[in-house]
Amino acid sequence: MTTATESARLPAVRNRLTTGQLPKRSTLYTVIGGFILAAALQGLIGFNWFGLLVFTGVFYLIAIYSLSLMKENRRKALDRLVSGLVCTAFILALAPLVSTLWTVVSKGLGILSWEFISTSGGAAHIDPDTLELVSSSGALQAIVGTLQITGLATLFSVPIGLLTAIYLVEYAHPTFWLRRTVNFLVDVMTGIPSIVAGLFAFSLFTLLLGPKAFSGLSAAVALSVLMIPTVVRSCEEMLRLVPADLREASYALGVTKYVTITRIVIPTAIAGIATGITLAIARVIGETAPIFMAASFTDSFNANPLSGPMQTLPVMAYTGYKFPGQDIDLSNNQAWGAALLLVLLVVVLNLMARIIAMIFAPKTSR
Amino acid sequence: MSKSVNVKDLDVYYGDFLAVHDVSIDIAPKSVTAFIGPSGCGKSTLLRTLNRMHEVIPGAHVKGQVLVDGDDLYGAGVDPVTVRRQIGMVFQRPNPFPTMSIKENVLAGVRLNNKRISRSAADDLVEKSLLAANLWNEVKDRLEKPGQGLSGGQQQRLCIARAIAVEPQVLLMDEPCSALDPISTLAVEDLINELKDSFTVVIVTHNMQQAARVSDKTAFFNIAGTGKPGKLIEYAETTTIFNNPMQKSTEDYVSGRFG
Numbered sequence: 001m002t003t004a005t006e007s008a009r010l011p012a013v014r015n016r017l018t019t020g021q022l023p024k025r026s027t028l029y030t031v032i033g034g035f036i037l038a039a040a041l042q043g044l045i046g047f048n049w050f051g052l053l054v055f056t057g058v059f060y061l062i063a064i065y066s067l068s069l070m071k072e073n074r075r076k077a078l079d080r081l082v083s084g085l086v087c088t089a090f091i092l093a094l095a096p097l098v099s100t101l102w103t104v105v106s107k108g109l110g111i112l113s114w115e116f117i118s119t120s121g122g123a124a125h126i127d128p129d130t131l132e133l134v135s136s137s138g139a140l141q142a143i144v145g146t147l148q149i150t151g152l153a154t155l156f157s158v159p160i161g162l163l164t165a166i167y168l169v170e171y172a173h174p175t176f177w178l179r180r181t182v183n184f185l186v187d188v189m190t191g192i193p194s195i196v197a198g199l200f201a202f203s204l205f206t207l208l209l210g211p212k213a214f215s216g217l218s219a220a221v222a223l224s225v226l227m228i229p230t231v232v233r234s235c236e237e238m239l240r241l242v243p244a245d246l247r248e249a250s251y252a253l254g255v256t257k258y259v260t261i262t263r264i265v266i267p268t269a270i271a272g273i274a275t276g277i278t279l280a281i282a283r284v285i286g287e288t289a290p291i292f293m294a295a296s297f298t299d300s301f302n303a304n305p306l307s308g309p310m311q312t313l314p315v316m317a318y319t320g321y322k323f324p325g326q327d328i329d330l331s332n333n334q335a336w337g338a339a340l341l342l343v344l345l346v347v348v349l350n351l352m353a354r355i356i357a358m359i360f361a362p363k364t365s366r
Numbered sequence: 367m368s369k370s371v372n373v374k375d376l377d378v379y380y381g382d383f384l385a386v387h388d389v390s391i392d393i394a395p396k397s398v399t400a401f402i403g404p405s406g407c408g409k410s411t412l413l414r415t416l417n418r419m420h421e422v423i424p425g426a427h428v429k430g431q432v433l434v435d436g437d438d439l440y441g442a443g444v445d446p447v448t449v450r451r452q453i454g455m456v457f458q459r460p461n462p463f464p465t466m467s468i469k470e471n472v473l474a475g476v477r478l479n480n481k482r483i484s485r486s487a488a489d490d491l492v493e494k495s496l497l498a499a500n501l502w503n504e505v506k507d508r509l510e511k512p513g514q515g516l517s518g519g520q521q522q523r524l525c526i527a528r529a530i531a532v533e534p535q536v537l538l539m540d541e542p543c544s545a546l547d548p549i550s551t552l553a554v555e556d557l558i559n560e561l562k563d564s565f566t567v568v569i570v571t572h573n574m575q576q577a578a579r580v581s582d583k584t585a586f587f588n589i590a591g592t593g594k595p596g597k598l599i600e601y602a603e604t605t606t607i608f609n610n611p612m613q614k615s616t617e618d619y620v621s622g623r624f625g
């Protein structure tokens with residue numbers, strides 16, 4: 001569509017190469033036309049947003065294909081049709097995401113306040129002065145719990161995962177049995193359903209400490225089980241991306257393997273490794289079932305991950321709905337608040353991943 | 367500070383694949399030796415066995431002996447790291463470290479080997495190595511900039527500077543000029559001539575004129591066909607190889623009537 005528009009500073013000349021093309025803005029006009037048609041149709045059969053989107057897409061595709069077929073040629077018509085299909089698919093895929101975000105933000109924003117994130121509790125209790133039942137609404141215990149549990153899980157999984165990846169990429173011979181075993185086990189671990197990880201941690205700690213052994217540590221172990229394979233795989237991939245040339249260059253200088261790995265290979269891959277780890281954290285921070293099993297849930301503040309139930313944001317969202325307190329509305333609101341906080345945490349983590357990648361990226365600019 | 371290299375009945379394998387068969391060659395100290403031959407005949411492979419870089423590839427191994435000043439490189443208990451500190455290498459493709467600046471790249475061999483070096487000594491070493499590699503004038507104002515910001519030819523000269531900064535006794539060069547313009551090529555050839563005074567140099571090249579210009583002796587390798595191992599056909603003074611070689615195939619190759 002922009003073939004003949006770049007001749008800004010040159011005098012216009014006759015150009016027979018542009019004949020047989022739809023006018024420049026035809027895509028936009030066709031979309032608008034499709035939208036109006038769809039809206040009109042909706043006027044007849046009743047309105048809903050999803051239908052509007054779908055009908056607009058369908059009308060647009062039909063119109064642009066036939067227009068292009070008439071004015072242009074088959075190749076271009078097909079090109080426009082497929083581009084249209086791809087864009088429609090993209091918008092359709094985006095719709096649930098936007099809708100989810102919208103719901104979480106609109107429902108959670110109401111309760112989000114400084115008080116919500118700075119006080120703990122949520123259980124109804126008797127106010128000693130007025131002898132009335134009041135419920136405080138705070139998520140501090142859940143924020144602290146989430147940060148501690150995912151922090152601990154990260155602390156466990158990153159060294160194990162990174163070292164495993166280094167072993168797989170740098171040390172193990174491709175056909176060595178240990179490497180194949182580790183590879184197989186990592187694949188198996190990747191497929192473990194999160195509830196099984198929760199059960200594992202729960203029963204492990206029950207065996208070790210007796211019944212009701214809920215603790216943040218137990219939940220962190222469960223999350224580690226889920227996190228380690230992700231960390232291994234992403235670190236492995238990043239280490240493999242480091243060109244063999246660099247390792248050889250280092251060896252050829254008489255540098256030992258250990259120094260080559262720590263000073264050449266890892267620094268070269270660090271941006272990707274950091275991104276991978278951050279995304280792995282973002283992945284497990286929203287886990288509900290395993291934390292629910294291993295750390296149970298509570299409304300009271302517990303900052304000791306070694307003993308006692310611990311609340312976390314995803315579990316708070318779940319229990320707020322499933323086991324509401326006296327004040328059902330408040331519980332539900334708290335659930336949405338927790339969900340929103342969780343989304344925000346994940347956004348922050350993703351941003352961090354970006355920033356880390358930018359800071360560590362190999363410098364190639366002049 | 368220069369060493370001789372003696373290769374005796376060397377077979378070089380990639381896993382089960384025999385890439386180079388039965389090579390024996392004596393390289394005198396303070397000399398330049400050129401390896402020439404058609405693509406795939408095992409020049410790089412043989413070169414890499416001379417500083418034990420070959421075994422970095424999984425499954426790669428050798429049979430036979432390589433003696434450096436009489437010491438067996440492949441003897442039991444020999445640490446490849448020690449070997450590589452004495453025998454440096456420049457690769458076919460430039461490979462500066464992407465996380466390091468130009469200066470850090472030159473100093474990499476020293477720094478990564480945990481040698482202490484004072485700041486002024488480091489600056490001197492950087493200048494000396496870059497001057498020797500004919501890169502100093504182009505980069506002296508941006509030593510702190512990333513090494514990968516240089517052009518391909520500049521990167522290759524940076525790699526040469528990096529290799530000579532650790533002052534190896536033998537320097538192996540695998541087609542060091544294949545990415546360079548004629549002027550840089552000439553500079554590298556001058557450099558090789560200077561290095562000859564203190565190092566032993568082995569250079570792989572596809573450029574006949576280059577081999578004729580820089581080397582004292584030339585080894586011609588050939589391969590009977592795909593899947594067959596490469597072999598040393600003829601090894602003699604460079605003038606002999608280029609003017610009256612013993613073998614018909616050598617003559618065909620150096621005169622461009624090959625295949």
Ligand SMILES: Nc1ncnc2c1ncn2[C@@H]1O[C@H](COP(=O)(O)OP(=O)(O)OP(=O)(O)O)[C@@H](O)[C@H]1O
Pocket residue numbers: 380383385403404405406407408409410411412423593596
């Ligand atoms: N990593 C490897 N694994 C298996 N075989 C290899 C490997 N590298 C090289 N070979 C084989 O070894 C033989 C010799 O290769 P080599 O790279 O030494 O050739 P060369 O003479 O350097 O060629 P060129 O002039 O193209 O650089 C070839 O048959 C090649 O296919």
Ligand SMILES: [Mg+2]
Pocket residue numbers: 409410411458540
């Ligand atoms: Mg080669």
